[in-house]
Amino acid sequence: MKQVRGFTLLELLVVLVIAGILMGVVAFNAMPSERQALQNEAQRIALLLQLARDEAIVRNRPIAFEADSERYRFLIRDGDKWEPLSQDDLLHEREFKRAPLALSISPTVAAENNPLRIIFGREPVDKPFVLTMAAGDANVAVRADGIGHFVVE
Secondary structure (H helix, E strand, C coil): CCCCCCCCHHHHHHHHHHHHHHHHHHHHHCCCCHHHHHHHHHHHHHHHHHHHHHHHHHHHCCEEEECCCEEEEEEEECCCCCECCCCCCCCEEEEEEEEEEEEEEECCCCCCCCCEEEEEECCCCCCCCEEEEEEEEEEEEEEECCCCEECCC
């Protein structure tokens, strides 16, 4: 008599459970948490703020970072008005990846109803500030020491 070989129902169920657990782990790691996404956004902004500060010194013209809850951009002072740096490869306007964000700066430098604005002058030393970004329950701060160091906390 010929013996038939195959898988039992229990063996198939064990394989399906293991596959389901592995798929769950992969999906969980592929989707960053709100805090991780906010941290990545803050790292990007910290690097761009450092670049804007350096550009203001090199160009000998003030450059401003301006943000609202949906997007941010960089402006350069042209005479008595601010012009967007739209042609710049790095300092162009961008949307936040997880908009809308709540933004605040300490010490406060913007008036009510105006977008948040940080101005970098031509001097290498400026006032320290903390830019706080919040989305849902997560919040991240970009701390500037006034001499060109930007740290994400």
